[in-house]
Amino acid sequence: MSASGPEEGDPAADLDREQQESLARIEAGGIPLSAERRLGELREHGGSFTSDLSVNGFALCHQLGLQPLSQVMGSSIYQVGYQGVGYQGGGWPMMMGGSVLMEMETLSEAWNEVRRHALNRLALEATHAGADAVIGVQLRTGAHDWAAGSIEYVVVGTAVRRRDAPASAEPILTELSVSDYANLARAGIAPAGIVAWTSVFFAAYENNWLTQSNRLSPVQNYELREFTQGVYSAREQVMGRLGLQAQQLGASGIVGVRIGHTVQRQDVGAGSGQRGGVLITFDAIGTAVRETAGARVSPPKTTVDLSN
Numbered sequence: 268m269s270a271s272g273p274e275e276g277d278p279a280a281d282l283d284r285e286q287q288e289s290l291a292r293i294e295a296g297g298i299p300l301s302a303e304r305r306l307g308e309l310r311e312h313g314g315s316f317t318s319d320l321s322v323n324g325f326a327l328c329h330q331l332g333l334q335p336l337s338q339v340m341g342s343s344i345y346q347v348g349y350q351g352v353g354y355q356g357g358g359w360p361m362m363m364g365g366s367v368l369m370e371m372e373t374l375s376e377a378w379n380e381v382r383r384h385a386l387n388r389l390a391l392e393a394t395h396a397g398a399d400a401v402i403g404v405q406l407r408t409g410a411h412d413w414a415a416g417s418i419e420y421v422v423v424g425t426a427v428r429r430r431d432a433p434a435s436a437e438p439i440l441t442e443l444s445v446s447d448y449a450n451l452a453r454a455g456i457a458p459a460g461i462v463a464w465t466s467v468f469f470a471a472y473e474n475n476w477l478t479q480s481n482r483l484s485p486v487q488n489y490e491l492r493e494f495t496q497g498v499y500s501a502r503e504q505v506m507g508r509l510g511l512q513a514q515q516l517g518a519s520g521i522v523g524v525r526i527g528h529t530v531q532r533q534d535v536g537a538g539s540g541q542r543g544g545v546l547i548t549f550d551a552i553g554t555a556v557r558e559t560a561g562a563r564v565s566p567p568k569t570t571v572d573l574s575n
Contacts, residue, residue: 285300285301288300289301296384296387296388297388297391298388298391298392298395302392302395303391303395306337306339306392306395306396307395309336309337309396310336310395310396310397316335316336316337317337317338318335318337318338318425319338319403319405319423319424319425320335320403320425320445323445323446324403324444324445324446327445327446327449328427328445330449331445331448331449331452332429332430333400333402333427333428333429333430333445334427334428334429334430335425335426335427336396336397336398336425336426336427336428337392337396337398337425337426338423338424338425338426339389339392339393339396339398339401339423339424339425339426340388340389340392340421340422340423341384341385341386341387341388341389341390341391341392341421341422342385342388342419342420342421342422343381343382343384343385343388343419343420344381344417344418344419345377345380345381345384345417345418345419345420346377346416346417347373347374347377347416347417347418348373348377366470366471366472366493367469367470367471367493367542367544368468368469368470368493368496368497368500369468369469370466370467370468370469370500370501370504371467371468371469371535371546374467374546374548375465375466375467375504377418378418378420378465378467378548378550379464379465381418381419381420382420382463382465384420385406385420385421385422386422386440386461386463389401389404389422389423389424389440390437390438390440392426393424393426393438393440394437394438396426397428398426398427398428398438399427399428399429399438399439400426400427400428400429400438400439400440400441400458401424401425401426401427401438401439401440401441402424402425402427402441402443402444402445402448403424403425403441403442403443403444403445404422404423404424404440404441404442404461405422405423405424405442406420406421406422406423406552407419407420407421408420408421424440426438439457439458439459439460440460440461441458441460441461441554442461442523442525442552442553442554443458443522443523443554447522447523451522451556455558455559456556456557456558456559457556457557457558457559458554458555458556459513459516459517459518459554459555459556459557460516460518460554460555461552461553461554461555462509462512462513462516462518462521462552462553462554462555463509463512463550463551463552463553464504464505464508464509464512464550464551465505465548465549465550466500466501466502466504466505466508466548466549466550467501467546467547467548467549468497468498468500468501468546468547468549469497469533469535469544469545469546469547470493470494470496470497470544470545470547471493471535471542471543471544471545472493472544493544494530494545494547497545497547498528498530498547498549501528501547501548501549502528502549504549505549505550505551506551509521509524509551509553512555513555516555516557517557518555518556518557519556519557519558520555520556521553521554521555521556522553522554522556523553523554524551524552524553525551525552525553526549526550526551527549527550527551528547528548528549528550529547529548530545530546530547530548531545531546532545532546533545533546
């Protein structure tokens, strides 16, 4: 090694440069250099494919003329920023009666950004593999004790290409199973892409019931109306966003929508402006579809179960 720096061909220096380039790519929303290189070599030279397809799924791909190329992944771990709330300016955003209902926009943005990064990286891997679609996309989300305030989003699917298909500018991502993909194809309905959104709301009673015992009566049945309203508000926000995304994709509808929500105890604000309530997280993800010129409806078939 010379006094001026690392020599050409120094393995440690080469590895460091590659790691730094990969970090820069990730910061720009891309994928690491090693992943891009492996997928590019697979596209250029071919080889054995990897997938998360079942045996039946693989056989059905063969019947449909879909060539599995590679298992592809998109991942992002995101740090959630501070949500400033409480007595600032006009104070808490109150509903009638003094109860609190507000969207935690910083939390909503974090979930939607981490998902966007993961799905974009999934599409990038599929593009480098030469795919025109990704089927069977599965997702996992979570938090980690080693990074307080962080959230993780991972999506995994199988990149496929239709035989003799023209080059596609951008692969279509779907949550559809192979069988669902086949049913749509037979009906002349094409997937247009994944649509998804998350909305996080905070809701509290006017009397701050989590710190004052006179709000809830142990001998009465009644609806916790503020919390119900919070779930509805989060849901309407999510469904509105899904509809907008579908319109932007030129889709006629959304299929296979999966909905999830959590409600958890949460203190928000500080000092005299602190309120106790619940944090409502509502999310939905599905596949936007559009009818093609060849769309057709097949008549139902009568099936008799003779197993019993």
